[in-house]
Amino acid sequence: MKKFLDDPKQFVPQMLEGLALANPDTLVYVPEYNLIQRADSPSVDRVSIVQGSGSGHEPAHVMNVGKGMLSAACPGDVFAAPPVDYVYETVKRLASPRGVLLLVNNYTGDRMAFEMAEELSVADGINVRTLFVDDDVSVQDSLYTVGRRGVAGNFFVMKAVGAAAEAGADLEELVRIGEKVNAVTRSMGVALTACTPPSKGSPLFDLAGDEIELGVGIHGEPGRERAKIAPASELVDTLLDALVTDLPFSSGDRVALMVNGLGGTPISELYLLYGIAHKRLAAQGITVGRNYIGEYCTSLDMAGASLTLVRLDEEIEDLLAAPAEVPIRVF
Amino acid sequence: MKKFLDDPKQFVPQMLEGLALANPDTLVYVPEYNLIQRADSPSVDRVSIVQGSGSGHEPAHVMNVGKGMLSAACPGDVFAAPPVDYVYETVKRLASPRGVLLLVNNYTGDRMAFEMAEELSVADGINVRTLFVDDDVSVQDSLYTVGRRGVAGNFFVMKAVGAAAEAGADLEELVRIGEKVNAVTRSMGVALTACTPPSKGSPLFDLAGDEIELGVGIHGEPGRERAKIAPASELVDTLLDALVTDLPFSSGDRVALMVNGLGGTPISELYLLYGIAHKRLAAQGITVGRNYIGEYCTSLDMAGASLTLVRLDEEIEDLLAAPAEVPIRVF
Numbered sequence: 001m002k003k004f005l006d007d008p009k010q011f012v013p014q015m016l017e018g019l020a021l022a023n024p025d026t027l028v029y030v031p032e033y034n035l036i037q038r039a040d041s042p043s044v045d046r047v048s049i050v051q052g053s054g055s056g057h058e059p060a061h062v063m064n065v066g067k068g069m070l071s072a073a074c075p076g077d078v079f080a081a082p083p084v085d086y087v088y089e090t091v092k093r094l095a096s097p098r099g100v101l102l103l104v105n106n107y108t109g110d111r112m113a114f115e116m117a118e119e120l121s122v123a124d125g126i127n128v129r130t131l132f133v134d135d136d137v138s139v140q141d142s143l144y145t146v147g148r149r150g151v152a153g154n155f156f157v158m159k160a161v162g163a164a165a166e167a168g169a170d171l172e173e174l175v176r177i178g179e180k181v182n183a184v185t186r187s188m189g190v191a192l193t194a195c196t197p198p199s200k201g202s203p204l205f206d207l208a209g210d211e212i213e214l215g216v217g218i219h220g221e222p223g224r225e226r227a228k229i230a231p232a233s234e235l236v237d238t239l240l241d242a243l244v245t246d247l248p249f250s251s252g253d254r255v256a257l258m259v260n261g262l263g264g265t266p267i268s269e270l271y272l273l274y275g276i277a278h279k280r281l282a283a284q285g286i287t288v289g290r291n292y293i294g295e296y297c298t299s300l301d302m303a304g305a306s307l308t309l310v311r312l313d314e315e316i317e318d319l320l321a322a323p324a325e326v327p328i329r330v331f
Numbered sequence: 332m333k334k335f336l337d338d339p340k341q342f343v344p345q346m347l348e349g350l351a352l353a354n355p356d357t358l359v360y361v362p363e364y365n366l367i368q369r370a371d372s373p374s375v376d377r378v379s380i381v382q383g384s385g386s387g388h389e390p391a392h393v394m395n396v397g398k399g400m401l402s403a404a405c406p407g408d409v410f411a412a413p414p415v416d417y418v419y420e421t422v423k424r425l426a427s428p429r430g431v432l433l434l435v436n437n438y439t440g441d442r443m444a445f446e447m448a449e450e451l452s453v454a455d456g457i458n459v460r461t462l463f464v465d466d467d468v469s470v471q472d473s474l475y476t477v478g479r480r481g482v483a484g485n486f487f488v489m490k491a492v493g494a495a496a497e498a499g500a501d502l503e504e505l506v507r508i509g510e511k512v513n514a515v516t517r518s519m520g521v522a523l524t525a526c527t528p529p530s531k532g533s534p535l536f537d538l539a540g541d542e543i544e545l546g547v548g549i550h551g552e553p554g555r556e557r558a559k560i561a562p563a564s565e566l567v568d569t570l571l572d573a574l575v576t577d578l579p580f581s582s583g584d585r586v587a588l589m590v591n592g593l594g595g596t597p598i599s600e601l602y603l604l605y606g607i608a609h610k611r612l613a614a615q616g617i618t619v620g621r622n623y624i625g626e627y628c629t630s631l632d633m634a635g636a637s638l639t640l641v642r643l644d645e646e647i648e649d650l651l652a653a654p655a656e657v658p659i660r661v662f
Contacts, residue, residue: 022602235335271353301595
C-alpha cells in the first residue's frame with residue numbers, strides 16, 4: 001500500500017485535524033467524537049443539519065460543513081458507521097431550539113447509529129427528525145443495505161436543506177424539502193479499480209486489468225454487473241439509461257447533472273464524461289440546467305465515476321443556486 | 332489501461348468540449364486551436380493573460396480561464412507543448428490594445444512555441460510580453476528543461492497577475508508582479524505511482540510497490556531520489572526542508588501553503604498532509620496565512636502530491652484574496 005499516512009488508526013483524526021487547521025475561523029473540531037462543526041452553530045435562528053457516515057468519502061461529509069450546508073458532521077472510521085455516542089453527542093451539541101435534522105445515507109450500520117441517537121435525543125427533549133437518502137439505482141438491496149444505497153446524490157439533499165435552513169425554514173419544512181429532492185434524484189456509478197482502505201492495506205476487491213464494476217457501491221459493494229472496459233460513450237449510455245428509465249426522466253425535463261469522481265479519476269476524464277452525457281441528454285430532450293463536475297462523494301482512491309440526475313423545478317433550482325461556504329474551494 | 336475515453340486522439344478535444352458545454356455563458360471553445368477563452372475577452376480595458384502547456388495537468392490551465400485568472404488557454408496534446416500556430420492564433424484572437432501577457436512553465440518545448448509565437452505577434456504589432464515560471468526546487472536541469480521546471484506554483488503567478496489585470500494594471504506592471512511572485516514561490520512533489528498517458532496505454536515509468544519518486548516532475552521526470560515509501564510525516568519533512576532552505580523561508584515569514592494532488596490521490600490524504608505541514612511550519616515560526624488544498628496542477632492519474640510555499644507580503648496577499656470565477660467549483 002502506498003498512501004500518505006502515518007498510522008492507519010490515525011488516518012481519520014489526522015485528516016480532521018488538517019481540515020480544522022485549514023479553516024480556523026469557520027470550523028471547530030472535537031477529537032473525542034470525530035466532530036467537525038460550524039463555529040457559529042448551533043444558532044437559535046436556524047435548524048441544525050447533521051450528517052454522519054463512514055470516512056473515506058471525502059469531501060462528503062466533513063468538508064461539506066459550512067454556511068448553507070451542514071452544521072456538523074460526525075464521521076466514523078473509514079467505511080464504518082459513526083458510533084452511536086458520536087452521533088448522540090453531536091446532536092446534543094448542535095441542539096437548536098428550532099430543532100436538528102439528521103441526514104443519513106441508507107446503510108444498515110448508519111441507520112442503526114442514527115436511529116438510536118435520535119431516540120436518546122428525543123428522550124432528552126431535543127426536537128429531532130431523521131431523513132434517509134437512497135439515490136443509487138444500481139441494486140435494490142446490497143451488501144450493507146436493505147433497500148437502495150445512498151451515494152453522491154446526497155449532495156443535493158444537503159445543499160437544498162442547507163439553503164432552506166439558512167433562510168429560516170422550520171424542521172417540518174426541511175423534511176419536506178429533503179424528501180422531495182431525494183425523490184427526484186438518481187445515481188449510478190462504475191468502478192475502474194478497487195480502493196484500498198488504510199487499515200486493510202490491499203485492494204478491497206479484485207478487478208482484472210480489463211474489468212469494471214457497473215453499479216459499484218461507494219464501499220466497493222458489487223453492483224449490477226462485472227463487465228469488460230468499454231469506450232466512455234458506451235459507459236455513459238449504460239449509466240444514463242439506468243438513471244433515465246428509473247425515475248423516469250423524460251423529454252422536456254430540466255435537470256442537474258453531476259459527474260462525480262470516485263477518488264482516483266482525474267478531472268480531465270470527468271469533463272470528458274460530462275460532454276458526452278450532456279449531449280446524450282440533449283438528444284433526448286432533457287436540458288442540463290445545472291452541472292456539477294468534480295469529487296463530491298468518493299471511495300478512497302478508487303478510479304471510477306458516478307452520474308447523478310436531479311429533476312429540477314423552480315424551488316429546487318433556487319435552493320441549489322443559493323450561496324454556500326464550505327472548505328472545498330479553489331482560492 | 333482503464334480510463335474514461337473513447338479514442339486517445341480525441342481525449343483532449345472531448346475534455347475541452349465538455350468544459351465548454353459546462354460553461355456556456357463564460358467560455359468559448361475554438362476546436363481548431365484547442366483554444367478555451369473567456370467569452371468577454373479580449374477587452375479594451377484589460378491586458379489579456381494567456382497560458383499554454385501540455386494537457387494532462389488539469390485543472391491547469393484550461394479550467395483556470397475566467398474572470399480574475401486567465402483570459403485564454405491553448406493546451407497541446409497530453410504532455411506535449413501546444414504547436415506554435417495554436418499559440419500565435421490565440422495571441423491574435425486575444426490581442427487587446429492594453430497588450431497580452433504570456434505565461435509559460437519552464438519547459439524547452441513550451442518555451443520554443445511561445446517564443447516563436449511572441450516573435451510573430453510582435454511582428455504583427457501586438458504588444459506581447461512572456462513570463463516564465465520555474466518554481467520546482469527538485470532538480471536544476473531536467474529531462475525537458477534547462478533550469479528549473481515550472482509546476483503547481485504557477486497557480487499563484489496566474490492568480491496574482493489575473494487579479495491585477497482585472498483591476499486594470501498595465502503590461503509592465505503585470506510582468507513586475509508575475510516575476511515577483513515567481514521569485515518567492517517554491518514547490519516540490521513526490522510520486523507514489525506513475526501516470527498512464529492515454530496514447531501510451533501503460534505507465535510512463537516503473538515504480539516498485541514500495542518505491543516513491545522524490546521530486547518527481549509533472550510529466551513523470553525523475554526527481555532527486557528514488558526512495559522507499561515512508562510515513563507521511565517524514566515525507567512532509569523532506570519536502571518542507573527542501574523548500575524552506577531553498578528560498579530560504581525563515582521564522583517570522585507569512586506564507587501561502589498549497590498541498591496539490593497529482594491526480595490520483597484522494598483529498599482526505601491531502602488534508603492529512605496539510606495538517607502535518609501546517610504544524611511543522613508553525614514550529615519553525617512560519618505562519619500559514621493562506622492555504623490551498625486540492626488539485627491545482629496534476630499529472631493525469633498519478634498518485635502523489637506536491638507542496639508549494641509562497642512568501643506573502645501585503646501586495647501578494649491582496650492579489651491572491653481577490654475574487655475570481657473559474658469553472659472549478661463546488662456549487
